[in-house]
Amino acid sequence: MNVLPKGVRHIPQRLDRQEQEALVDRIRECVARAPLFAPKMPRTGKPLSVRMTNCGELGWVADEGGYRYQPHHPVTGDAWPEMPHELLNLWQEVSGYDAPPEACLVNFYSETAKMGLHQDRDEDDFDAPVVSVSLGDDCLFRVGERVRGGRTTSIRLRSGDVVVLGGEGRLSYHGVDRIYPATSTLLKNGGRINLTLRRVTKPSAT
DNA sequence: TAGTCCCT
DNA sequence: ACCA
Numbered sequence: 036m037n038v039l040p041k042g043v044r045h046i047p048q049r050l051d052r053q054e055q056e057a058l059v060d061r062i063r064e065c066v067a068r069a070p071l072f073a074p075k076m077p078r079t080g081k082p083l084s085v086r087m088t089n090c091g092e093l094g095w096v097a098d099e100g101g102y103r104y105q106p107h108h109p110v111t112g113d114a115w116p117e118m119p120h121e122l123l124n125l126w127q128e129v130s131g132y133d134a135p136p137e138a139c140l141v142n143f144y145s146e147t148a149k150m151g152l153h154q155d156r157d158e159d160d161f162d163a164p165v166v167s168v169s170l171g172d173d174c175l176f177r178v179g180e181r182v183r184g185g186r187t188t189s190i191r192l193r194s195g196d197v198v199v200l201g202g203e204g205r206l207s208y209h210g211v212d213r214i215y216p217a218t219s220t221l222l223k224n225g226g227r228i229n230l231t232l233r234r235v236t237k238p239s240a241t
Numbered sequence: 242t243a244g245t246c247c248c249t
Numbered sequence: 250a251c252c253a
Contacts, residue, residue: 074243076242076243076244077242078242078244078253079242079244079253081244081245082244083243083244084244085243095243097243102243142243150243151242151243151244151245152242152243153242153243154243155243183242210243
């Protein structure tokens with residue numbers, strides 16, 4: 036029996052179909068203003084297989100300059116679109132963290148896209164959890180420990196599932212090994228969208 | 242090492 | 250494992 040690492044919480048079907056559709060509408064609006072861009076590996080410039088954009092005050096970007104959060108789109112230079120209130124509500128209900136998320140990374144996975152095992156460690160605040168929402172096709176999600184080479188466990192994520200990496204699970208290695216094509220009807224053109232909500236800065240003490 | 246490749 |  037393979038159990039998820041401590042601090043990793045999988046909430047199956049946290050969002051019903053109607054909520055998922057509403058979120059997809061919000062994300063479409065975001066993408067219309069902040070087009071998907073192609074992130075690159077810092078050292079090598081190798082492109083990641085996902086395409087991404089962000090909403091919220093800060094957005095995660097990856098290019099030759101490194102991994103970082105910045106307040107503007109790397110191509111258009113515009114501020115990121117506002118975080119949809121649905122996501123602020125979800126964060127409030129699920130994160131157990133007082134301050135709101137500052138960044139929502141929107142990752143689009145085609146049928147062939149993957150995400151290698153990695154840690155979310157570009158934030159200043161590791162006290163806040165990372166909240167992830169799956170929309171569209173199923174995927175095989177792998178979670179490990181806080182060190183490379185530790186044991187990993189895999190679970191299938193479906194549209195509407197939410198995963199929370201908090202506490203001891205906050206720095207767990209995780210990634211997406213594969214997309215299961217045509218397993219959802221949510222996205223007309225197929226594929227998978229992952230939304231990752233993160234607190235970047237430590238909340239100020241006022 | 243948010244990558245690929247290759248092996249079990 | 251990779252050798253940057």
